[in-house]
Each structure stands twice: as structure tokens, then as C-alpha cells.
Amino acid sequence: MNTQEQLKEVVKQKYSEIALQDKETNQSSCCGSGCCSTEVYNIMSDDYSQLEGYDPDADLGLGCGLPTRFAKIKKGDVVIDLGSGAGNDAFIARYETGETGKVIGIDFTPAMIERARKNAEARGFHNVEFRQGDIEQMPVTSNLADVIVSNCVLNLVPNKDGVLKEIFRVLKPGGHFSISDIVLEGDLPKEIREAAEMYAGCVSGAIQKQVYLELIASNGFENITVQKDKPIAIPDDILSQYLSPEQLVTFKQSGTGISSVTVYAEKPLEKKACCGPDCCD
Structure with a gap:
């Protein structure tokens, strides 16, 4: 699994299956990927239930943070949710932006889009829209969004630089993002890096x-x-599917850290045109 298109196809297939599962099934697998554990392994340990706008029917337990909690969404904002799944973060963003705002969820898995649309229609959410598309080529115009959120999605995309360029294009000048994602400190063993299931x-x-x-x-x-x-801790019974006992000991002693981070950043405001020798820095 070494080409971008192959990796993306793995993710699409896995998340098509996940779209048909309930949260409990997903929580007993590694981020929903199906690598089952005797320890309940849910990489998303944060509790959404206390957030206004939370809808348990739209929560598949696939996240690794609470980006909407930190996203500084204001009433009337246009918000885009990257990798919107069944609509969980989009519906929380809708509560924050209110009836005068708009939320657009983007996901490249047709089954997820179908499930999210059904959830929105059942709840009468007319200012939430779900679009099928690749977040490396977002189906939205430039300078549209006040806020972009995403929950445990960029790590699934081989071309992260391309996604960040698209985020920059789609944000309004002065807009910002809050994204939860998985990052490393140290190197994963080759066997884990190359495992399709662990990628998904x-x-x-x-x-x-x-x-x-x-x-x-x-x-x-x-x-x-x-x-x-x-910090994110992967249970031994998952790691042992990819590593020998000796490799597992070496990995645990290596100091490699796996973490979920929520990162905020802003697109700069456009600089005003210079009007003379005294108005420019």
C-alpha cells in the first residue's frame, strides 16, 4: 500500500463499512478500522455529550479530539467540517453558528454522506449541507469559510500539504481553523507504518x-x-497483530509517542494597498 490512490481507496472502503455500523461497534475497534481488541480501544476518549448540539445518532466514535469546542465559532459564521462522517461535528457547529450561519460537511465516502444527509433531514437542519468530495480538492469556492474544523482526518490523507493549501484557499482572510489530529514523536516500526488497517x-x-x-x-x-x-495508548493486543513479541518490547521501550493534538491557526488578513510613502511598513 504505497501509492496515494491505493491508500485513499483503503480508507474509503473501511469508512464505507463504518458508516453502516453503530458507535459501540466502532468503539471496540481501532478508530473504527476493524482491528478488534479485547481491550475496548477508542482513540477518541473525549466526551462530546456535554456539548450543546450534540446528537448521539451522528456520533460514530471516530474522532480524536473536540475541535468544535475550541473553534471559536460565532453566530452567523460559515463553517466547513472536513471529513464530516455522520455529521457529529457539523451539528455541534450548527448550534454554535445558529440559524443565520451555515455549515458545510465534506466527506469522500458516499455512505457517510448518505447517513449524514438523513440525519440532517430527520432533524430539519436546513442550514447544514453535506457534499461528497476530496478534501485535497474541496467542492467549495475560495474565501468562503470563517472557520474550518476537522476531527482525526488529516492523518488519513497522504497529501497533507495539499489539504492545508486547500484550507488556506477556502478560508476567508482572517478566518481560522481548529483541527484535531494524530501526530508522532519518534518513528513507528515499519510493520505498523505499512499496515493498511492501522492506516485506516x-x-x-x-x-x-x-x-x-x-x-x-x-x-x-x-x-x-x-x-x-x-497521549494515545494502543493496547498490546492490537500491536501484537503487527509486531513480534521482541519487536513489541523494543517499540514500547523506544520512547515513541502517539498523541492527539488540537491545533488552531489563522489565515492572515489581506494587506491593504499602499497609498503613499508614509502608509507602508
Whole structure:
């Protein structure tokens, strides 16, 4: 599984299956990927139930943070949710932006889009729209969104630089994002990096935390802030599917860290045209 298109196809197939499952089934697998554990392994340990707008029917237990909690959404904002799944974060964003705002969810899995649309229609949410598309080529116009949120999705995308460029394009000048994602400190064993199931399970597609933050900065974003950083522990019975007992011991002693981070960043305001020799820095 070494080409971008192959990896994306793995993710699409896995998340098509997940769209037909309930939250309890997904919570007993690694990010819903189906690599079952005798320990209930749910990479998303944050509790959504206390957030206004939360709808348990739209929560498949696939996230790794609470980006909408940190996203500073205001009434009337246009919000885009990348990898919107069954609509969980989109519906919370809808509560925050109110009837005068708009929420657009983007997901490239048709089964997820169908489930999210049914959830929205059943609840009469007329200002929430779900569009099928690739977040590397978002089906939205430039300078549209006030806020972009995403929950445990960029690690599933091989071309993270391309997604960040699209986020920059789609945000209004002065707009911002809050994204929860999986990052690393140290190197994963080759066997885990190459395992398709672990990729669809949000782990082997993760990159180094410092590289992740540098990639955001290199795409022109400002005021980059890590809003939350929490460690992720993968149970031994999952790791042992990919590693020998000796490799497992070596991995656990290596100091490799897997974390969920929620990162905030802003697209700069457009600079005003210079009107004379005294008005420019």
C-alpha cells in the first residue's frame, strides 16, 4: 500500500463499512478500522455529550479530539467540517453558528454522506449541507469559510500539504481553523507504518508533531497554537497483530509517542494597498 490512490481507496472502503455500523461497534475497534481488541480501544476518549448540539445518532466514535469546542465559532459564521462522517461535528457547529450561519460537511465516502444527509433531514437542519468530495480538492469556492474544523482526518490523507493549501484557499482572510489530529514523536516500526488497517485506523498515517506544525506554518498560517495535546495508548493486543513479541518490547521501550493534538491557526488578513510613502511598513 504505497501509492496515494491505493491508500485513499483503503480508507474509503473501511469508512464505507463504518458508516453502516453503530458507535459501540466502532468503539471496540481501532478508530473504527476493524482491528478488534479485547481491550475496548477508542482513540477518541473525549466526551462530546456535554456539548450543546450534540446528537448521539451522528456520533460514530471516530474522532480524536473536540475541535468544535475550541473553534471559536460565532453566530452567523460559515463553517466547513472536513471529513464530516455522520455529521457529529457539523451539528455541534450548527448550534454554535445558529440559524443565520451555515455549515458545510465534506466527506469522500458516499455512505457517510448518505447517513449524514438523513440525519440532517430527520432533524430539519436546513442550514447544514453535506457534499461528497476530496478534501485535497474541496467542492467549495475560495474565501468562503470563517472557520474550518476537522476531527482525526488529516492523518488519513497522504497529501497533507495539499489539504492545508486547500484550507488556506477556502478560508476567508482572517478566518481560522481548529483541527484535531494524530501526530508522532519518534518513528513507528515499519510493520505498523505499512499496515493498511492501522492506516485506516488513524495511526500509521500520522507524521511527526514538529513536521506537522512546520507544514502548517509553511502554508502561510499565523498564530499557530496547540490547544490540546493528549497521549494515545494502543493496547498490546492490537500491536501484537503487527509486531513480534521482541519487536513489541523494543517499540514500547523506544520512547515513541502517539498523541492527539488540537491545533488552531489563522489565515492572515489581506494587506491593504499602499497609498503613499508614509502608509507602508
